[in-house]
Amino acid sequence: MAYSFEQHKISGAIGADDQFWRALEDGTFQLSRCSSCRNWTWPAHFRCGKCGSWEFEWVTLEPKGNVFTYTRSRYAFDRVLERKDDVPYVTIVAEIPEAGNVRVMGVMKGDEAGLKIGARVKGSIEPPSPKTKNYPSIRWELDL
Amino acid sequence: MSKMRGAAAIVGIGQTPYYKRGTSPEPELKLAIRAITQAADDAGIDVRDIDGFVSYASERSDPAKLMPALGTRECSFASLVWFHGGGLPATLNIASQAIMTGQADIVAVYRSMAEGSNQRLRVIVAQDDTSSQYLVNGLDSPAQILALRAQRLMEYHGVPQSALYATVRASYYHASNNPNAYGRTVTMNDEVYEHARMISEPYRLFDCSRENDAAACILVVSAERAKDLKQKPAYILSAPMGTMEGGGALEENWRPYYATAGQTELAERLWRESGYGPKDVDVAQIYMNMNSMGIGAMVDHGFFAMEEAGAFCTFENLTAPSGKLPINTSGGDLGEGFIHGMGLIPEAVRQIRGASTNQVPGAKLSLVTGGPGDLMSSTALLGAAETL
């Protein structure tokens, strides 16, 4: 079966993270690690800049992290108008300790009290919807 | 010190008026032609003799379209610097190299923007350059993405709101003295600043630049040719470009730097190549699409440490004529108008000429920093003849 995100592809990035979205759409949180030197490579890329390997493994992780930074959007921006009824909403950049502290973005879910840099968060996966441009997504929720 | 030090100089400047975005009465190509011809007149150069063209980012008024209208006799060099506002000072690097290697004699460095005719914001920056990781998570605009970095700068590194406000107040104060500034009539005080709506926390409205329609141009020639022209030359002492390992297209995974501008190593090269240091700088044009990033640029350039930002960034310290480091003396990106930072170079040159509306008396060393936190960036130091 074709994946939703593949039919609504957003161009402009490095473009090596298809497996991240595929896994999310299948309900798992995966990040990319070099098969040779085991360096976490995020954003995903085509060649490991540390050791020169072209092989990567996608590791299934429990979506747990810490808030590295965040912003509360208070305006309906042009290209994310699908979220205009959600304004204000918070987007979190979370560090993932189990993956070498690489940082993964996600829209916040649940109670915002206690939101601060360093706070623990847990992720939940949501299926593709117009709000997420028909991509699956990870949402971060405080894990106090 | 580098071979490039003082090899070329800026001898002409041209700027159209700033219009509210999307309201320019003329298309951007025409604005570009106006800025370039003005710069030639300012320099006392026949516009037909311009043989080099340099711009950056998503500039669309390419030399091929300009040549017929400028009467260009020969275009012998044309180039674009990669990425966004980070490329601004690097244009001076490219222009200097072209002149030093004999590829061109008179190089026009320019930027033209009119939203109506090119839709830069929505189409060019946006759709081709923002990855799914941002868009899926409700992040579209540079204001939001740089807000993530500002939050880190303020909450984690402790830079106070007062530092951001000081840059805003200084910019609008300078704009109020500049008849060409788009923001010259804006009243700025504590109340206006604090009550302005939030855009993307921690950014309030006045922490962000507003994009304008306008064009600006400066002309670069060899140091030798500069001596015989109309204007007092502003010599290009250094204009390094680049980024270090740990920067680049990393989707908020920059390390070790995150909350500043990613210009630490660029600034080190700038001081090394020019033979000067932060204490020698008389006046600075700091790129501020968003102001906290500009504070990061000042940290990276060694003007103050992160923990000193609150004490250093005060209205008194940042304003001409006698502040410790007068910044954005035309009003800058916040107060004069924003065309991807291109207004900053003409103002840096005016300071050396002694012709700014917020002149720093006797200014000899004039800094221009590029888009902070851009995927790649650059910075440049201009000097009067005495600094060579």
Ligand SMILES: [Zn+2]
């Ligand atoms: Zn490797």
